[in-house]
Amino acid sequence: MNEVDPLFAKVTAPGSPFEIGERDGLRQFVNASADLNALIDAARRHGDKTFIVEGERRLTFDQVFAWRDRLVPLLGIKHGDRVAICMRNRTEWIIAYLATVKAGGVAALLNSRGSPAELV
Known part of the structure; x- marks a missing residue:
């Protein structure tokens, strides 16, 4: 159950508008x-x-x-x-x-x- 949906991974990948990364110890949208x-x-x-x-x-x-x-x-x-x-x-x-x-x-x-x- 730890598999990531490939579409979700693409949409939130580095460089995308919805990139998810870590900031201040929290996962968040880095471009928000x-x-x-x-x-x-x-x-x-x-x-x-x-x-x-x-x-x-x-x-x-x-x-x-x-x-x-x-x-x-x-x-x-x-x-x-x-x-x-x-x-x-x-x-x-x-x-x-x-x-x-x-x-x-x-x-x-x-x-x-x-x-x-x-x-x-």
């Missing part, structure tokens, strides 16, 4: 971003490509990041603050999540269809 903000900000490179389609509304990566960046200072979130996000699956949910992470907060994602007792 240092933190979630770095990973998210890497998506800025997509610029004017479509990021979100919600009904007739279409937003590009540039538009989403601009909206997020305007929201961050308005939230007053300090590093480590827990921020509850409770809303339907909408564009604003994504913006709220991205802004919370950018500000250093910890997003606590709640099911918007939960009963009041469940949400408490």
Whole structure:
């Protein structure tokens, strides 16, 4: 049972985008971003490509990041603050999540269809 799947071995081989190696005594993806903000900000490179389609509304990566960046200072979130996000699956949910992470907060994602007792 110690055999490695050949496809897995190829995908995670040295030099591949998903290379697995050891860092600080832990096996991990060596090409992974240092933190979630770095990973998210890497998506800025997509610029004017479509990021979100919600009904007739279409937003590009540039538009989403601009909206997020305007929201961050308005939230007053300090590093480590827990921020509850409770809303339907909408564009604003994504913006709220991205802004919370950018500000250093910890997003606590709640099911918007939960009963009041469940949400408490």
